[in-house]
Amino acid sequence: MKILITGSESFIGKELIRQCKDKKIEIVGMDIVPKENSDYEYYQLDIKSSKLMENIPNDIDILVHLAALSRDSDCKGKAYECFENNVIGTLNMIKYALSRNVKQFIFSSSEWVYDELVNSELINEDHLINSQSLTSEYALSKLTSEINLHQQYLQNPIDITILRFGIIYGPRKSNWSAIESIASQVKNNNLIEVDSLKNARRFVHVYDIVNGIIKSFNLKGFNIINLTGDNMISIKDIIKTSERIFEKTVDIKERNPSKINIRNPSNKKAKKFINWSPKINLEEGIKTIQQFI
Numbered sequence: 001m002k003i004l005i006t007g008s009e010s011f012i013g014k015e016l017i018r019q020c021k022d023k024k025i026e027i028v029g030m031d032i033v034p035k036e037n038s039d040y041e042y043y044q045l046d047i048k049s050s051k052l053m054e055n056i057p058n059d060i061d062i063l064v065h066l067a068a069l070s071r072d073s074d075c076k077g078k079a080y081e082c083f084e085n086n087v088i089g090t091l092n093m094i095k096y097a098l099s100r101n102v103k104q105f106i107f108s109s110s111e112w113v114y115d116e117l118v119n120s121e122l123i124n125e126d127h128l129i130n131s132q133s134l135t136s137e138y139a140l141s142k143l144t145s146e147i148n149l150h151q152q153y154l155q156n157p158i159d160i161t162i163l164r165f166g167i168i169y170g171p172r173k174s175n176w177s178a179i180e181s182i183a184s185q186v187k188n189n190n191l192i193e194v195d196s197l198k199n200a201r202r203f204v205h206v207y208d209i210v211n212g213i214i215k216s217f218n219l220k221g222f223n224i225i226n227l228t229g230d231n232m233i234s235i236k237d238i239i240k241t242s243e244r245i246f247e248k249t250v251d252i253k254e255r256n257p258s259k260i261n262i263r264n265p266s267n268k269k270a271k272k273f274i275n276w277s278p279k280i281n282l283e284e285g286i287k288t289i290q291q292f293i
Contacts (some may be wrong), residue, residue: 001217002026002059004102006047006093007066011172012108015210016064023214028057031067043166047089052096059216062104063097065090066206068141071175072112085150086141094152104159106216109146111166111202111228111265112139112197120200124266125164125224146224153222161216162225166228166265169255170206171289179203179238183227184293186242191251199261202228205285215274226265229278241282245290 003020007013008029017040020027029035029042036101045055047067055123068086070076075082090107097105114123134140146162155229170181177186178201185192204227243249270276282287 001061002028002218003062004028004030004056005066006030006064007068007070007108008273009035010066010070011153011170011175012168012206012209012213013066015170015195015206016066016213019210025214026259028060030056031040034275040099048084049092049094053091053099056096056100058100060100060102062106063093063102064106064108064213065093066108067093068108069138070108071135072138073181075141076137077137079137080135080155082141083114083144084259089145090145091148094149097102098152098156098158102158102220104238105149106161106162106163106213107145107149109142109162109164109224110139111263112136113143113164114263114265117207120262122264122266125226125269150222156248159218159220160222161219162218162224163213164224164226164228164265165209166204166226166267167201168206169203169285169289171292173205173292177203178235179233179282179286180289180293182235182238182244183242184288186239186250187246187290187293189250189254192239193252193255194235194239195256196259196260197239197252197254198234200232200237201263202231202265202267203233203282203285204278205280205288206287208280211279212270212274212276215276218256219274225270225271225273226267227270227276228265230267232262232264233282237282238286241286245283245286
């Protein structure tokens, strides 16, 4: 089995390469950044490039498409740039996959495609998404690509797996989620400011995300699967767990305690379809990031 990973030099991409190597899975990396002395086959290419077809190998079994503008802040107020990378780039990659008879196309989507809620209503993959309620260019770009990929599946013989990632955290020096950011504040400050202590997400560690990607290899048909944590984790949970780990207490100032922001995507389908469940809990996860914060 040979896997092509776009965005191979990203946070998720590097962990995917590590886990694939552990499992003796042959990998090909592709990213926009230069890379020297790679111990795996690597192509420096832009997913927007017209030269994709002539430069990527022909013998790929599974394409894992991670390359994207991958944060809401990267896309805010930049609709053209966002859609050029996330929508056109994805169309370029599925075109390549179809031209090379790739068996499976795995697309990294996001829980951002779901509406933001003010309660803890559980959302599954069949949740009706109102695109007009989405104010995030990033979310719209991911949802548009999901729709485009479904059309390609209906018209072509290829298996397509859409993985809606929860909010990912883990050992990295930048592009932090709320977990890394708040844990760093607790570690290094005596006072931290947050919007509401009740804001919550199903955060998931990068190790678990990548394990879910690998477990989805060779899945047949068209599937949309949430890869999210087992439990809702609130801002208050992150602060209290960080205080326990760093053995300190901080003062907390809530800027907007009544404006509660919650998104609660279920991971039951992942458990059933690909036998996946997250292994790293919040305390274990924060301990993996200590040296980076």
